[in-house]
Amino acid sequence: MSKEVKIIERKDVPHDGIMLFGFPDVGLVGVIAASHLISEFKLTEVASMDSRLLPPLIVLHEGLPHSPVRIFGNHDILLAVSETAISSDTIYPIMHTLIDWGTSKNVKMMISMSGIPVQDRQDIEKLNVFAAASNPETLKVVQNKGIQVLKEGYMVGPQAIMMQYCASTKIPAITLLAQCFFNYPDPEAAAALLKELTRVLGIKVDVSKLLEKGEEIRLRARDVMKRTRQELSKMKKTQEYDIPLYVS
Amino acid sequence: MSNKRRRSIFEIFEEYFENLEKWTERFREALIEKPSWDHRACTMEPLSNIMVTPTEVIVTSDLPYAEENTIHVKPVSEDTIEILAKMKRKIRLDDFGITHYKGGFQTLRCQIRIPVSVDIDKMEVRFKRGIFEIRLPRKQERDI
Incomplete structure (x- = not known):
């Protein structure tokens, strides 16, 4: 675990579960999906991150301070979520520490929830969700669930670091990416992603409230989206549109 | 005799652009940062x-x-x-x-x-x- 980043446990943390990640990225898909899961499954805070690499901010809830990066959970799910955009120069130690911590809890699989921007998003009625995995066996799992594989291309951001680190440490990991707006919070994309997540995990998640509250979420999420855009620009997120030069 | 190594023109340029980028960021934050409501x-x-x-x-x-x-x-x-x-x-x-x-x-x-x-x-x-x-x-x- 990185010396610069600490995870402080507040409760007994379940072992042998699944660990999910919802970090600010295009369309805030992962954060919106994570927020909905916390409310639907009544997940409670089990741990939080303490690090000088994070911006000098705390999140106040009911007058009490909380880290912007927290881990919620129940008996079989751990969910790491950030309420602030993570800058590109701190993503590595932050993601590595979270994954190392999850590994210490014997997590069976890591799943990152995020988005893939599409230019004609306004005109798309049914959003596609794509998946990539850290090894061929895990990729087979998502293929068997009927989820489309993101075959070629670039991935930029926290999920890219998660995939790379999990591949090198042989931890089964999946990234789910829902088609979304690049610059605007996209609750519909979060709902589409959660529908696919239910297929992977074999659980039920009701997304009707998420869709009903779409306008409220878009209004609330403006400021986080604005700051996330600045970080996405610095990490050259538009590289995901690039045609890869991969010679097999 | 001074041990100070002479910097190459590329290093000077690199430092110049890094400083320019930092200055632009500070300028942007000072001028553009404001609440998203009035x-x-x-x-x-x-x-x-x-x-x-x-x-x-x-x-x-x-x-x-x-x-x-x-x-x-x-x-x-x-x-x-x-x-x-x-x-x-x-x-x-x-x-x-x-x-x-x-x-x-x-x-x-x-x-x-x-x-x-x-x-x-x-x-x-x-x-x-x-x-x-x-x-x-x-x-x-x-x-x-």
Whole structure:
């Protein structure tokens, strides 16, 4: 675990579960999906991150301070979520520490929830969700669930670091990416992603409230989206549109 | 004798551009950083985006709670347009649990600078999925 980043446990943390990640990225898909899961499954805070690499901010809830990066959970799910955009120069130690911590809890699989921007998003009625995995066996799992594989291309951001680190440490990991707006919070994309997540995990998640509250979420999420855009620009997120030069 | 190594021109350039980038960031934060709402004007600033293509400029803005028939676009200067929209209901800061600031908002308003010449009379607009889109054809440049 990185010396610069600490995870402080507040409760007994379940072992042998699944660990999910919802970090600010295009369309805030992962954060919106994570927020909905916390409310639907009544997940409670089990741990939080303490690090000088994070911006000098705390999140106040009911007058009490909380880290912007927290881990919620129940008996079989751990969910790491950030309420602030993570800058590109701190993503590595932050993601590595979270994954190392999850590994210490014997997590069976890591799943990152995020988005893939599409230019004609306004005109798309049914959003596609794509998946990539850290090894061929895990990729087979998502293929068997009927989820489309993101075959070629670039991935930029926290999920890219998660995939790379999990591949090198042989931890089964999946990234789910829902088609979304690049610059605007996209609750519909979060709902589409959660529908696919239910297929992977074999659980039920009701997304009707998420869709009903779409306008409220878009209004609330403006400021986080604005700051996330600045970080996405610095990490050259538009590289995901690039045609890869991969010679097999 | 001094041990100080002479720096190459590339290192000097690199340092210059790094400093320039940091300075630009500080300048941007000092000038552009402001709340996304104005309690005196009772307005909230929606997110917006601009894309310049060879033939047109496409401006979009995310307008949650906007009443479609109240959305207006108007030029406010030679190179700036303003998007205004009334919201379906009044939003108060305490709706978000914020009690240390007071304010209620019923209008979305943002101003966007258009970096090239456009023909505003020929603009086309649409409102779909909560996103307001404005297409402004670029004025023809002179042939070389």
